[in-house]
Amino acid sequence: MNKPTILVIDDEVQIRKLLQITLENSEYNVLLAATAKDGLVAAANHKPDLILLDLGLPDKSGQEVLKVLREWFAQPVIILSVQSGEDDIVLALDNGANDYLVKPYRTGELLARIRSLIRRSVPGESSPVITVGQITIDLVLRVVKKDCEVLKLTATEYSLLALFAKNEGRVLTHHYLLREVWGESYVAQSQYLRVFIAQLRKKIENDPNRPAIIVTESRIGYRFKGNE
Amino acid sequence: MNKPTILVIDDEVQIRKLLQITLENSEYNVLLAATAKDGLVAAANHKPDLILLDLGLPDKSGQEVLKVLREWFAQPVIILSVQSGEDDIVLALDNGANDYLVKPYRTGELLARIRSLIRRSVPGESSPVITVGQITIDLVLRVVKKDCEVLKLTATEYSLLALFAKNEGRVLTHHYLLREVWGESYVAQSQYLRVFIAQLRKKIENDPNRPAIIVTESRIGYRFKGNE
DNA sequence: TGTCTTCTTTATAAAATCTTTATATCTGCT
DNA sequence: AGCAGATATAAAGATTTTATAAAGAAGACA
Numbered sequence: 430m431n432k433p434t435i436l437v438i439d440d441e442v443q444i445r446k447l448l449q450i451t452l453e454n455s456e457y458n459v460l461l462a463a464t465a466k467d468g469l470v471a472a473a474n475h476k477p478d479l480i481l482l483d484l485g486l487p488d489k490s491g492q493e494v495l496k497v498l499r500e501w502f503a504q505p506v507i508i509l510s511v512q513s514g515e516d517d518i519v520l521a522l523d524n525g526a527n528d529y530l531v532k533p534y535r536t537g538e539l540l541a542r543i544r545s546l547i548r549r550s551v552p553g554e555s556s557p558v559i560t561v562g563q564i565t566i567d568l569v570l571r572v573v574k575k576d577c578e579v580l581k582l583t584a585t586e587y588s589l590l591a592l593f594a595k596n597e598g599r600v601l602t603h604h605y606l607l608r609e610v611w612g613e614s615y616v617a618q619s620q621y622l623r624v625f626i627a628q629l630r631k632k633i634e635n636d637p638n639r640p641a642i643i644v645t646e647s648r649i650g651y652r653f654k655g656n657e
Numbered sequence: 658m659n660k661p662t663i664l665v666i667d668d669e670v671q672i673r674k675l676l677q678i679t680l681e682n683s684e685y686n687v688l689l690a691a692t693a694k695d696g697l698v699a700a701a702n703h704k705p706d707l708i709l710l711d712l713g714l715p716d717k718s719g720q721e722v723l724k725v726l727r728e729w730f731a732q733p734v735i736i737l738s739v740q741s742g743e744d745d746i747v748l749a750l751d752n753g754a755n756d757y758l759v760k761p762y763r764t765g766e767l768l769a770r771i772r773s774l775i776r777r778s779v780p781g782e783s784s785p786v787i788t789v790g791q792i793t794i795d796l797v798l799r800v801v802k803k804d805c806e807v808l809k810l811t812a813t814e815y816s817l818l819a820l821f822a823k824n825e826g827r828v829l830t831h832h833y834l835l836r837e838v839w840g841e842s843y844v845a846q847s848q849y850l851r852v853f854i855a856q857l858r859k860k861i862e863n864d865p866n867r868p869a870i871i872v873t874e875s876r877i878g879y880r881f882k883g884n885e
Numbered sequence: 886t887g888t889c890t891t892c893t894t895t896a897t898a899a900a901a902t903c904t905t906t907a908t909a910t911c912t913g914c915t
Numbered sequence: 916a917g918c919a920g921a922t923a924t925a926a927a928g929a930t931t932t933t934a935t936a937a938a939g940a941a942g943a944c945a
Contacts, residue, residue: 515763522769527777528756535743541750549755571828571874583902584876619921621904627924638923647912647921811891847932849893855935866934875901875932 433547434458436477438468438494439509440487448481455540465489472502479547482526484510484517492524499525505546509534559594561655562642564633566594575633585610586629593643593653602650626651661775662686664705666696666722667737668715676709683768693717700730701785701797707775710754712738712745720752727753728819729785729796733774737762787822789883790870792861794822801861808860813838817853818861821871821881830878854879 435457437448442463449459460475462468465486472480480498484491495506505527510517513531521529528542559566565574573580573590582590588610593601607616615621626645630637644652663685665676670691677687688703690696693714700708708726712719723734733755738745741759749757756770785797793802799815801808810818816838821829835844843849854873858865872880 515765518763519765519769522766522773525773527773535746537743537747538750541747545750545753545755570826571877571880572826584874585903618904620906623922624904624924626922631924645922813892846893848895851933852893852935854933858934873901873933876903 432456432458433478434460434475435543436460436462436468436471436475436480438462438465438471438480438486439483440464440485441483444483444509451536451540455543457543465491465494468494469497472498476504478504478550479543480504480506482506482508484508484512484521492520495521495524495526505550507539507542507546509539559591559597561594561597561653564590564594564642564655566591580632582629582632585625586632589625590629590633593651597653597655600646600650600652604650606650622651660684660686661706662688662703663771664688664690664696664699664703664708666690666693666699666708666714667711668692668713669711672711672737679764679768683771685771693719693722696722697725700726704732706732706778707771708732708734710734710736712736712740712749720748723749723752723754728799733778735767735770735774737767787825789822789825789881792818792822792870794819803861810857810860813853814857814860818857821879825881825883828874828878828880832878834878850879 435452437445437452437459439445439448440463445461445463449461452459460471460477462471465488468480468482468486471477480502482491482494482498486494491508491510495508498506506525508521508526508529509532510521510529511532512518518529527546530539530542557568559568563576565577566572567574568591571587573582573587589606592606592609603619603622604616606622607618611618611621626643627637630640630643634640634642642654644654646652663680665673665680665687667673667676668691673689673691677689680687688699688705690699693716696708696710696714699705708730710719710722714722719736719738723736726734734753736749736754736757737760738749738757739760740746746757755774758767758770785795787794787796791804793805795801796819801810801815801818817834820834820837831847831850832844834850835846839846839849854871855865858868858871862868862870870882872882874880
């Protein structure tokens with residue numbers, strides 16, 4: 430459940446800054462580009478979830494950018510422009526824009542239109558399932574299975590296991606685990622970790638006395654071993 | 658490829674006429690409705706490819722119509738309204754509108770926005786009847802049955818159940834449920850949720866003391882379990 | 886106006902989970 | 916082997932969360 434990424438292509442630095450702050454406050458990742466060229470490169474490299482495109486770019490017309498973009502970019506594009514002529518709007522929409530806002534626009538409305546487009550742009554998403562050995566974790570459904578059998582985990586146990594599964598094979602330090610699962614102020618509570626690791630092992634290990642999935646790295650942390 | 662069908666819901670006869678002519682000239686089939694009630698019926702019967710909805714209807718607020726519609730209608734909805742306030746626009750978009758045009762709008766722009774939405778809309782069908790285990794939910798008629806027997810649910814109970822049914826198997830957090838059913842300002846009222854979950858269980862569970870359909874995920878939320 | 890339905894609050898019991906404590910076991914080192 | 920620090924585990928205790936009934940409030944409707 431990552432934050433969506435939005436690419437802003439606008440040549441005015443103040444607008445870029447303003448949008449960056451606004452969007453980051455609304456829990457988006459923000460990429461910035463000042464020219465058409467940079468914008469297209471950034472779009473290709475980062476595959477943003479949505480693009481905010483200014484029509485008045487120095488190096489290339491925004492309409493051109495839109496056309497080029499639409500040859501491969503399927504995510505939503507919102508045009509921001511000072512041009513309020515109907516011809517511009519119709520052209521942009523027919524070139525593949527999903528929306529067109531005339532500057533100066535209202536921030537709340539822009540955010541609502543972004544929400545609306547992002548909400549609908551998740552068509553064929555396959556629920557990300559992590560499979561490690563006999564353990565299966567469906568992060569969307571929030572279901573953990575061992576050999577097709579559903580396990581009952583508490584919220585904390587689940588966070589811990591999900592964190593391990595996302596870092597299969599890597600050693601996770603006590604400090605890191607405590608900070609990620611319990612929060613910054615619990616980094617000294619190593620005993621928590623021991624208690625919950627024991628509980629998890631009781632539920633997922635074949636022989637909890639000989640842990641094979643969550644192995645302890647003494648004095649450092651724990652490691653989640655999937656296969657071999 | 659058939660001509661796309663557009664449903665116009667507006668109480669002013671001149672606007673209906675005008676839109677009908679405009680749209681038919683642009684190769685669309687047009688359906689007309691003058692009230693919220695007729696509009697909802699027409700939407701259910703004809704499954705249009707797009708709806709143009711006026712916010713100022715005599716019998717019911719357009720925002721209400723939108724919410725009810727969105728319980729099962731997945732195709733695009735464009736709001737046409739004399740209201741130009743940001744709050745109205747944001748509310749409509751968050752209620753599921755795909756676009757919002759302030760009257761008087763420009764015809765060319767409206768047509769371009771319609772083209773844009775229809776181009777992008779997936780022909781994917783959304784079955785308006787969900788069956789999960791013994792429970793059947795008709796999202797169009799808003800009727801819930803358990804083993805062919807109609808259950809009497811209040812509006813809130815229905816919204817909650819419909820939301821669950823649309824997300825079968827996945828954990829829905831307290832926060833999410835409260836926001837979707839009651840609205841953003843109620844996200845802290847977890848007690849509501851408990852009360853209504855208890856009421857729902859009394860109505861749909863075989864043994865309300867041992868919930869098998871709506872199971873609680875302590876400290877996280879609830880999960881709607883269909884079969885298995 | 887009174888009745889009915891539904892929503893909202895309050896109160897309390899029950900359940901689940903988290904936290905702490907106690908003790909046993911392990912690990913690496915001299 | 917013996918020690919010290921680190922880890923494992925069970926179980927008691929404390930706290931939070933959940934379930935449920937029921938009372939009060941707010942509307943709808945005739």
